[in-house]
Amino acid sequence: MEGNVLIIGLGLIGGSVALAIKKEHPNSKIGGYDLNSETTKMALLLQVIDEEITNVQAFAEEADLIILATPVQQSEQWIEKLASWKLKNEAIVTDVGSTKGKIMNTANQLIKQGVTFIGGHPMAGSHKSGVQASKVHLFENAFYLLTPDRNVSQLKVDQLKKWLKGTHAHFIVVSPREHDELTGIVSHFPHIIAASIVHQAFGESQVNHDLLKRLAAGGFRDITRIASSNPHMWRDILLHNKDVLLDLMSQWQDEMRVITDLMQAEDAEGIFDYFQQAKNFRDDLPAKSKGAIPSFYDLYVDIPDYPGIISEVTGYLAQEKISITNIRILETREDLYGVLVLSFQTIEDRERAQECIGNYTDYETVISN
Template sequence: MRGRVFVIGLGLIGGSLALSIKRTHKDSIIIGFDVNEKQRKLAKMLGVVDETVEEIKLGAEQADLIIIATPVNEAELIIRSLSNMSLKNDVIVTDAGSTKTKIVETATCLVKKGITFIGGHPMAGSHKSGVTAAKAILFENAFYLLTPSSDIAGDQIETLKEWLQGTKAKFLIVSPEEHDYMTGVISHFPHVIAASLVHQAEKTSQEQHLVTRLAAGGFRDITRIASSNPAMWRDILLHNKPVLLKIFHDWIDEMEHVTSMLANENGDALYQYFQSAKQFRDELPVKDKGAIPAFYDLFVDVPDYPGVISEITGYLAKEEISITNIRIRETREEVYGILVISFQTEEDRQRAEQCIKHYTDFDTSVGP
């Protein structure tokens, strides 16, 4: 396909979509806009986009495809502004936001003017942000949810898929309401739980000062997503308010059930509660990408001697394996500690495990 693609929002998601389109539709021109001038300049310098504009109107009115890759509140404002512009009759407008019902409702202002809007949500991400973290392979094998309204023709959906084929994602068609409920359960709600666990630990630490030290390791791992962008999550929760309020009430019922089992010292029921949860969790897909970015961690049992960390990172560098994070879970004199190394992909983690086994006799394992 040839044409002009206008990407609004040149962060991780917008930049990665631009790159994936460029590698498949090489004759197309990718124009970018971001309110952050530095991001615009970086996107052009890194070759993420071919051109940049300083105003949305300058990129939108000649575009064949418009992708809105901004926070959801900003996306609403942009959609309304697009409805007042002279867009091409056959342009397709899509977004990449984490909530869909309010976005699709807002987009009726475009639909009334004969403009095609198809809501979208590529369910992949990274623990890095900004256009410098963008990569064409970000969405490979990830689910890409499309939420067209009932009046959208099938050939328009197929055209959007063709534009986005370079993502190599798995496209699924769902209603906006289905999308918001599913992502509420498996993404939005877990972020709330992670934040609440951190708050509880912080309050307890005011009286029990050891809590902060003991919260390293497993607690820190299971609450990683609490470090996500606060402004983004404020907006997501407000957008998905009806769904999340229902989930919160269901969660209260769930905790009351656990409270009852514990108060009555019902050991059999508690065992079954954990057993059934374990069974369901163990049956979840291991390698599929989901709504929350996966953590590709490798755990290495290392003896405590000077230079052991630089030794391991040296081996990884020799094999040109990039790491995203490294930390020590526990080290004591003459006792094996656990070195936790994080990678961007499962492939990198597998290569790293093979590398360490090749050069050392250290035991390695992946997360549960």
């Protein structure tokens, strides 16, 4: 396929979609626009886009595909603008937002004018953000949910899939309601829980600040790391997916009452069964599949505490051309082993790193699933 592609919003997702389209459809022209003009210039410099768009309306009216890669509230505003312009009848408009109900309602303005709107949500991300972190393979083997309007033809859905073929994602067509319910429970709600746990810890830290921060530097920091997500984005998601999330929060309160009753009754067998059932379900989840929350492929390395140890380990990985996305130390004290945590972009990189460290050293490595 070839034609004009307009991408509005040049962050990690918008940039990565652009790269995937460029690779699969090299004869197409990709124009990019971002509210931050410096970001647009960076995208052009990095060859993520072919043209920096200043007159969005003019390019949009000649575009065959328009991708809204902005926060959901901004996407709604852009849809309203697009509805006031004279887009091509055969053009396809899509988005990459994490909620779909309100977006699809707003998109009725386009649909009534005969313009095809297909909601989209590539369920992948990265440790990093910004157009400079864009990767052509970011969505490879990830789920890419599509929410076409009931009146959209299968031909149009197939056309969008062809445009996005270079993502190498797994496309799944669902209704907007089903999308919001699924992402609500596996992505949106966990972010709320993580934030609430951090808030509780913050309250406790006012009493015993230093000790709590020291203890929370390990596993607590890992299980709540999604609480570090963009607050602007999560504000919009909670407001857009309010009904689903309020229902889930009510169910969560019921769940907490279950475990509260078990504890108050000192029901040892019931408590054991509660955790056993959770363990069984969690252990049965696919370990290598990409889900709604970006995976963090961490490798824990027990290292002795002596000068140069970190550069030694990372040097071995550099020799094997294995890239690290993040590195940190959980604990290093004299005469005790510390834990070096290395994060990788893919599970394959983590497996190669574990083998590499095993070949060069006798340090114990552990994969956390």
